[in-house]
Amino acid sequence: METGKKIRNSRVFVPAMDCPDEEKEIRSALSRIPGVEELSFRLFSRQVEVRHRGDLEEILAALRSIGMEGHPIDNSLRKAGIPEASREYLNAFFLSAALLLAGAVLSIYSPGSAWSTDFFIAAVVAGGLRVAVRGVREIRNRSLGMNALMTISISGAAAMGDLAEAGVVVTLFALAGHLEARSLDRARKATNDLFAFSPETAVLREGGAEGRERTVAAEEVRPGDTLVIRPGERVPVDAVVFKGSSDLNEALLTGESIPVDKTEGDSLYAGTVNGRGLLLAKAERPLSESACARILRRVEEAQARKAPIQAFMDRFAAVYTPSVLVAAILVATLPPSLGYGDFSAWAYRALVLLVIACPCAIVLAAPVVTVAALTRATREGILVKGASHLEALGKVRAVAFDKTGTLTRGKLKITRVRPAEEGREDEVVRLAGAVEAGSSHPAAEAIRHEARRRGVALAARGTLARTFESIVGRGVSAEVDGRRVFVGNRRLFEEMGAELSVLGALLPPEEEVGGFRIVSIVGTSEGIAGVLEMADELRDEAPSAIRALRAMGVGHVVMLTGDRLPVARATGAEAGIEEVLAGLLPEDKLDKVRELVKAHGVVAMVGDGVNDAPALALSSVGIAMGAAGSPAAIETADVALMTEDLRKIPAAVALGRRMVSVIRQNLAASLVIKMLFLGMAVAGYATLWMAVAADMGTTLLVIGNGLRLLRNPGTPE
DSSP states (O other): OSSSOOOOEEEEEETTTOSSHHHHHHHHHHHSSEEEEEEEGGGGGGGEEEESSSSSHHHHHHHHHOOOEEEEEEEOSSSSOOOOOOOHHHHHHHHHHHHHHHHHHHHHHHHHHHHHHHHHHHHHHHHHHOOOOOOOHHHHHHHOOOOHHHHHHHHHHHHTTOHHHHHHHHHHHHHHHHHHHHHHHHHHHHHHHTTTSSOEEEEEEEEEEEEEEEEEEEEGGGGGOOOOOTTTBBSSSSSSEOOOOOEEHHHHHHHSSOOOOOOOOEEETOEEEEOOOOOEEEEEEEEGGSSSHHHHHHHHHHHSSSSSSHHHHHHHHHHHHHHHHHHHHHHHHHHHTTTOOOOHHHHHHHHHHHHTTTTHHHHHTTTHHHHHHHHHHTTEEOOOOOHHHHHHHHHHOOEEEEEIIIIIEEEEEEEEEEEESSTTTTHHHHHHHHHHOOOHHHHHHHHHHHHHHHTTOOSSSOOOOSOOEEETTTEEEEEEETTTEEEEEEHHHHHOOOOOOHHHHOHHHHHSSSEOOOOOEEETTTTEEEEEEEEEEEOTTHHHHHHHHOOOOOOOOEEOOSHHHHHHHHHHHHTTOEEEOSSSOHHHHHHHHHHHHHHHHHHHHHHHETHHHHHHHSSSSSEESSSGGHHHHHHHHEEESSSOOHHHHHHHHHHHHHHHHHHHHHHHHHHHHHHHHHHHHHTOOOOOOOHHHHHHHHHHHHHHHHHHHSOOOOOOO
């Protein structure tokens, strides 16, 4: 290994890297360079990431030596430059087909003519030269693939004098190469569409509200810059609104097409689309650190990681190809040496066997499916770190939920207003909102939100809370409209001498104890104005999500929470969760997840991605909720739900199951078809052109089957 040179991570775009055969060839060539430490392939964006010491030129030269041009690219978030399928295969098909047709016509109308033979030879050269060059390189690099097997087969057929059939084979093979490249481009385009949302420019306002505006590249925006975001424009970087209101389409992050209302103080995310209003916002972080950038990086990394089933198939293909080559040699030599027929007949059967045994369909059976599934998940607002995690999701048999912020919304909300006098609900909320105007307590935030919703927040001059005072353990008070108003608990008002009968009527004991309600009493020294009930509401979709998990066979669902047992039981009952464990510290949650894994095998833990980090890490699959605004969740969780929608969890489980199911379908179809034609080849019932057609059909079948995941939502098989 070279020492003293800085380690670099370089990304190289290789247009010729169309399928796993080229990946094997590139890996073989680059692995021989002393300074190369690690290679990571992104087949569907035709990129190789190289961790190396020394000059990048040495790597580019190695690529050129195997006939593949490499182009260094930076880590810009621009639209990925993935070209359409090359016309090289199509041009080879048209040329070889024309020459083959000319040779066939001459052989019919002028039997025995040397011209027909010349045309067949020209057809073989036109369609097979590119294949032969790659095949020789594969043999030389000991990375046997489709091109090597086809080169041997075509050369053998030509040597045996079957020039017409050799011409048919190379013509069909060129057509197969074109169709395969076009089919793979559909998968590439689906992935590329994700990157198309990356913003390119930003409009900055300099010098205050009336300052001049200038347009810059999105990468040039820095935290604190003032952004002008007009209707229909993309948000260039993550930012916070300080003036204006609008509705934004956040489907890029959340998978939800329904616009989200934004007003002053709300967060905006890069790549989302502004609706009808003009927004002024302060940039929070550069584009390279935005939620959009983190998602795109995680998508690329996920596609480079292989699921266990895919890794198994790669190992199988590595053994399969040499085994078939040995079998072909035995088929060509063993029967004639034992006196069963002549050598030429068995040699032809061996050549047919080599063609039908091309491993392309087997090798592509998994990666097309995993890329399609990961792309589908990202579109749905489910960010998965790799196909292995999606595969694990499909095997989940138990799910543990955190309570606060996961099953519940994590924010208190006014659920009921009980005025002392009929028809005075708004007045109770107005007084409480004025007192709580300066408080940061979660209950205060809920009260202020209700006051704004009712349109009574700070409604008139004098409503502003002036002399705010905190009464430890009891509540708060302030002067509102010239009188002191109190917002607090029962103890506070009992000490103030409130009438117990009035208090009892507004606040029955059974509602103050044990449930998951929080109560604030509002009043003055003269009497009680009313009572506000608050609760951390269960998410609307929680019961249906848990029912869906159980319907899919996820038999064990448990809630793990640090909250009090009565609160936890009430929430669990409403959600439909029978097993509730309350009062847990982080280490207690960790122990329970460890027990679940031991008892059920594959366990998913759903939490907020920060407070539940240890339990998320220990579980088979850690799922973080509402990760669009949480950089930590995107970076650490195995699966990050970009929106706070629990229904995404059964959808992700279903997608994981479908991914594994489709991979198995592809593998079964590939092996069955190939075994059938292998038997026909050995028995002498299959020809070379039939073998090419069967191999082409199988490859297109597995690609098309995998691409179904792009258009169908994740539903159980």
